[in-house]
Amino acid sequence: MTPVQMRKVELFVLKRDIDAALSVIGEAGCFQISGRRAGKKTVEAPEAPDQGRGQRASEPGKFALVGDGAARLSRPIENLRQLRRTLSLDYPETILPGTRLPGPAEEEALAGIAQRVAGFRELERANEDRVARVRELLDEARAFAGLDLPYKELDHLSFLAVRIGRIEAEAMGPLVAALADRALVLPVDGMGSYVAATTKKGRFALDTELSRAGFKGRVFSADFAGVPAELPAALERELAALETERADLDRRKAHIREEILGTWTALAACFAVAEAIEEVKLGLESTRLVCRLEGWVPRKRVTELAARLKTVTEGRAALSVYKPHEVELVRTGEEEVPVLLKKRAVVSSFDRLVLSYGTPIYGTVDPTPFVAFFFVLLFSIMFGDVGQGFLIFAAGLALRLALIPSLKRLKIFGPLVMGAGIGSMTMGLLTGSLFANEKWLIPLERWLTALVLGHPADRFLQLMPEAGQVGRIMTFFGVTLAIGAIVNSLGLVINISNKFKTGRLGEALFSKTGLAGAIFFWWVLGLGIRVILGGGPAWFDILGIGLPLAALVCEEPLQALVGSHHGEDEGAFAFAIKGFVAVMEAVSYFLSNSLSFLRVGAFALSHLVLSFIVFAMGDMVRASSPIGIVWEILIVILGNAIILFLEGLIVAIQVIRLQYYEFLSKFLTETGRPFVPFRFEFRKE
Numbered sequence: 001m002t003p004v005q006m007r008k009v010e011l012f013v014l015k016r017d018i019d020a021a022l023s024v025i026g027e028a029g030c031f032q033i034s035g036r037r038a039g040k041k042t043v044e045a046p047e048a049p050d051q052g053r054g055q056r057a058s059e060p061g062k063f064a065l066v067g068d069g070a071a072r073l074s075r076p077i078e079n080l081r082q083l084r085r086t087l088s089l090d091y092p093e094t095i096l097p098g099t100r101l102p103g104p105a106e107e108e109a110l111a112g113i114a115q116r117v118a119g120f121r122e123l124e125r126a127n128e129d130r131v132a133r134v135r136e137l138l139d140e141a142r143a144f145a146g147l148d149l150p151y152k153e154l155d156h157l158s159f160l161a162v163r164i165g166r167i168e169a170e171a172m173g174p175l176v177a178a179l180a181d182r183a184l185v186l187p188v189d190g191m192g193s194y195v196a197a198t199t200k201k202g203r204f205a206l207d208t209e210l211s212r213a214g215f216k217g218r219v220f221s222a223d224f225a226g227v228p229a230e231l232p233a234a235l236e237r238e239l240a241a242l243e244t245e246r247a248d249l250d251r252r253k254a255h256i257r258e259e260i261l262g263t264w265t266a267l268a269a270c271f272a273v274a275e276a277i278e279e280v281k282l283g284l285e286s287t288r289l290v291c292r293l294e295g296w297v298p299r300k301r302v303t304e305l306a307a308r309l310k311t312v313t314e315g316r317a318a319l320s321v322y323k324p325h326e327v328e329l330v331r332t333g334e335e336e337v338p339v340l341l342k343k344r345a346v347v348s349s350f351d352r353l354v355l356s357y358g359t360p361i362y363g364t365v366d367p368t369p370f371v372a373f374f375f376v377l378l379f380s381i382m383f384g385d386v387g388q389g390f391l392i393f394a395a396g397l398a399l400r401l402a403l404i405p406s407l408k409r410l411k412i413f414g415p416l417v418m419g420a421g422i423g424s425m426t427m428g429l430l431t432g433s434l435f436a437n438e439k440w441l442i443p444l445e446r447w448l449t450a451l452v453l454g455h456p457a458d459r460f461l462q463l464m465p466e467a468g469q470v471g472r473i474m475t476f477f478g479v480t481l482a483i484g485a486i487v488n489s490l491g492l493v494i495n496i497s498n499k500f501k502t503g504r505l506g507e508a509l510f511s512k513t514g515l516a517g518a519i520f521f522w523w524v525l526g527l528g529i530r531v532i533l534g535g536g537p538a539w540f541d542i543l544g545i546g547l548p549l550a551a552l553v554c555e556e557p558l559q560a561l562v563g564s565h566h567g568e569d570e571g572a573f574a575f576a577i578k579g580f581v582a583v584m585e586a587v588s589y590f591l592s593n594s595l596s597f598l599r600v601g602a603f604a605l606s607h608l609v610l611s612f613i614v615f616a617m618g619d620m621v622r623a624s625s626p627i628g629i630v631w632e633i634l635i636v637i638l639g640n641a642i643i644l645f646l647e648g649l650i651v652a653i654q655v656i657r658l659q660y661y662e663f664l665s666k667f668l669t670e671t672g673r674p675f676v677p678f679r680f681e682f683r684k685e
Contacts, residue, residue, distance in 0.1 A: 002363060002364065002365060002366055003339045003362060003364075003366050004299070004340040004341070004342055004675075005298070005299040005300075006297065006298060006675070007298075007299050007302050007321050007324075008294065008295075008323075008324065008327045009295060009296070009297050009305075009320070010292070010293075010294045010319070010321075011292070011294065011317060011318070012290055012291070012292055012293075012317065012318040012319075013290070013316065013318075014290060014291070015288075015291055017313040017316055018281065018291045019277055020312045021312065022281070022678075023100075023101065023312070024312050025293075025305070025309075026273065026276060026277065026678055026680040027097050027098075027099075027680065028301070028304075028305055028308065028679075029677050029678075029679035029680075030297055030298055030677050031295050031296075031297050031305065031677055031678055032295050032296045032297075032675055032676055032678065033280060033283075033295040033678050034294060034296060073271065073274055073275055073278055076107055076110050076271055077271060077275055079110055079111065079114040080267065080268055082114065082117075082121070083113060083117060083264065084268075085121075086117050086120050086121050086124075086253070087117060087260075088253070088257070089257065089261075089264055089268075091682040092265050092268070092269065092682070095269045095272060095273065095680040096269065099266075099269045099270055099273050099680070100270060100273075101273060102267070106270055109267065110271070113264070113267075117253075117256060120252075120253060124246075127242055127245055127249065129181070130184075130242055131242045131243075133184055134184065134238050135239065137162075137184065137197050137235055138235040138236065138239065161198055161206060162195065163195070163196045163197070163206065163207070163210060163215070163217060164194075164195050164196075164217065165193070165194065165210075165215050165216050166192045166215070166216045167192065167210075167214065167216075168192070168213075168214055171213040172194075174213065175209055175210070175212075178209045178212070179206065179209055182198055182202045182205055182206070183196055183197060183202060183205075183206045183209075184197050184198070184238075186234045186235065186237075186238050188231075188233075188234045195231050196210060196215075268682070269680075272680060272682055273680050276678070280678065295678075296337065298340060302321055306319050324337045324362065324363075336362065336673040337362035337673070338362070338672075338673045338674060338675035338676070339359050339360055339361070339362050339673060339674055339675055340674075341354070341360075346372070346415045346419060347372045348412075348415075349413055349414065349415035349419075350371050350372040350375060352413070353375070353416075353659065354367055354664070354668075355674070357660055357664045357665075358670075361498070361502060361671075361672040362672055362673075363502070364497075364501055364672075365494045365497055365498060367494060367664065367668070370490060370494075371659055371663070371664070374487055374659065374663070375416070375419075375420070375655055375656075376422075376423040377423065378483070378600055378655045379651060380423030380426060381480070381600055381601075381604050382600055382607065382651045382654065383420075383427075383603075383604075383647065383648060383651045384424055384427025384431050384433060384607070385424060385428040385607075385611070385643075386428035386435075386441065387428070387433075387434045387435035387640070388424060388428070388436070388643065388644050388648070389420075389423070389424025389425035389426075389427075390421065390425055391421070391644060392417060392420055392421035392424055392648070393417075393421025393424075395417055396414050396415065396416070396418030396419075396421055397414065398414075399417060400418065401414075429441075429445075429460075431459055431460070431462075431463055432445045432458060432459030432460075433608075435636070435640050436611030436615065436640055436643060437636075438459070438464065438611070442459075445460070463608055464608050464612065473605075477598060480597050480598060480604075481594060481598065483597060483600065484593070484594050484596065484597025484662065485525055485594060487597070487658070487663050488521065488590070488594065488662060488663075489518070489521070491662070491663045491664070491665075491666035491667060492513055492517065492521065492666060493518070494666070494667045495508075495514065496514055496515055496518065498667050499514065506558065506559030506560075506561075506562045507559065509551075509558070509562065510551050510552070510554075510559055511552075511559075512552060512582070512589060513666045513667070516551035516555075517552065517586055517589075517590070519548040520545060520552070520586060520590070523541070523544040526544075527541055527544075527545075549583050549586070552583060553578075553579030553583060554579070556578075596658060596661070596662055597658065599658075600658075603647075603651055603654060606647070607651075610642075610643055610647065611639075611643065614635065614636060614640070614643070615636065615639075618631075618633075618635045618636050618639075621635060
């Protein structure tokens with residue numbers, strides 16, 4: 001039960017074939033590119049596949065970096081991004097297989113579309129800027145319109161400088177050009193009256209240009225207060241005209257968007273492929289004729305990939321395949337083998353739980369199946385209900401089928417949620433709980449128990465505390481502790497196995513989570529079981545507990561003895577202190593790891609108690625009012641919703657916590673290198 005087996009692949013292709021080869025590799029999505037970069041080491045160049053025997057590529061033995069198409073693509077790529085922003089276009093979800101590299105036809109088509117919308121962005125920005133300024137001026141005008149303050153004084157108080165008067169029609173063009181963006185000039189009545197406005201900072205420039213244009217300001221009487229009524233009206237008309245202009249721009253953009261959508265999708269895909277290929281080529285090593293590419297490929301995909309490369313290059317490709325232990329850099333620890341977890345129908349949806357904690361090292365145990373099993377088991381015990389479990393299952397099914405578009409990216413978690421729902425329904429059937437009610441399923445439970453157990457009963461498992469049944473509750477908590485012992489033991493076994501596989505013999509034998517700690521934990525468990533069954537400690541328990549603890553006290557010297565650790569002589573006192581701390585740490589570690597699983601029983605009981613409270617409250621309100629039945633239904637619905645969302649979330653968090661700290665933390669102490677293949681996809685912007 002290890003991750004996918006990987007192979008190191010070294011590929012030599014002619015420069016003229018490198019684009020075609022990278023197209024195959026990117027489309028296959030199974031090749032993680034790696035290798036040396038220029039300046040680190042040089043490698044011998046093989047004969048070019050189509051050269052005669054004895055002929056070498058130019059400058060044999062020396063590889064340089066290759067890739068000169070990035071500059072050529074910079075303009076088309078920028079055009080694509082501008083088109084996407086201007087027309088609010090979305091990238092497709094995936095790049096379809098067989099997407100070809102762009103040629104002159106694609107570049108010409110893209111340039112044509114870019115030219116069509118070249119002015120849209122500037123028009124939009126101009127519209128947005130003018131709307132902002134008009135709104136600002138309109139707010140200012142409305143604020144001072146009702147003030148009983150002489151108009152002449154407003155110029156000193158207002159943030160904006162406003163001028164109202166007459167301008168000859170022939171002077172308007174030069175005036176607007178001279179002011180540019182520094183001021184607004186708006187018609188008031190269509191008969192030569194205008195209002196001009198700017199910020200205080202631009203007041204003198206405005207007055208200068210107005211004077212040159214022959215502006216004749218309106219003279220207001222000394223007792224005129226507020227602002228002229230023409231000003232807000234003119235601003236409102238201008239604002240309406242700007243909104244109409246923006247709506248027209250949006251309509252034109254929508255028309256072009258619908259017209260070019262298919263072409264845009266194809267162009268975006270082919271240029272995304274070209275951009276990805278050029279970026280890879282920038283890091284490749286090459287001679288004048290040959291390019292070298294190396295990386296990691298899943299073992300089962302090597303044959304298929306090699307055949308496709310041979311086909312696309314018409315046999316002009318040299319490919320070598322190596323097992324990890326055959327790669328010198330892997331043996332010396334300079335390069336890690338990337339890790340790809342196996343794809344399984346249901347289990348793979350739990351990959352994220354494992355990878356969020358850490359990536360297993362290549363060749364070690366893949367814990368995903370165990371995480372999947374214990375997640376469903378622990379969640380089911382803490383949250384057992386047929387009705388609520390069915391809703392959880394339905395939610396998982398909706399995720400899996402992508403029935404909710406906004407949650408489509410969470411599709412991978414569908415099987416996880418479905419598994420939790422099925423487990424919850426199973427546990428609910430055992431405890432006889434349906435939407436927090438323990439009575440509705442009694443007829444079905446009696447039939448099932450008679451069929452399975454030979455005698456009818458209200459339910460298979462009675463977890464709700466009742467008088468005189470304390471022993472049954474203690475047994476249930478004992479079961480949760482037993483599950484905890486299994487989880488802890490499995491974590492120890494996986495850690496010991498991983499340490500042996502990675503050659504860390506000392507840590508496998510003499511560490512807290514190694515064989516010494518495991519023997520101590522298992523012996524104490526056995527002793528506890530003997531005591532519960534009526535037995536007692538025996539003389540050999542001293543050896544069974546003492547020897548593992550002694551190994552933990554002498555952990556560093558013992559690891560040095562087997563060559564896994566170089567210990568230092570720190571003196572007898574330091575040795576005694578470290579030994580005491582090691583013993584106390586081991587005892588507290590295994591004790592806390594075991595007692596943590598009591599929370600499983602506690603949350604299971606809290607779920608039952610909450611369910612009981614919901615229906616107890618429903619019974620109370622039903623008896624206290626003529627419409628009590630309505631209130632009871634509302635309380636039951638609301639109570640189930642609270643239990644489902646609030647307690648369900650808390651239980652899920654507790655299960656993840658138990659997985660992280662009591663299971664994965666025992667062996668995922670080092671993070672491996674995740675497998676990230678080169679594939680064609682659209683970049684996030």
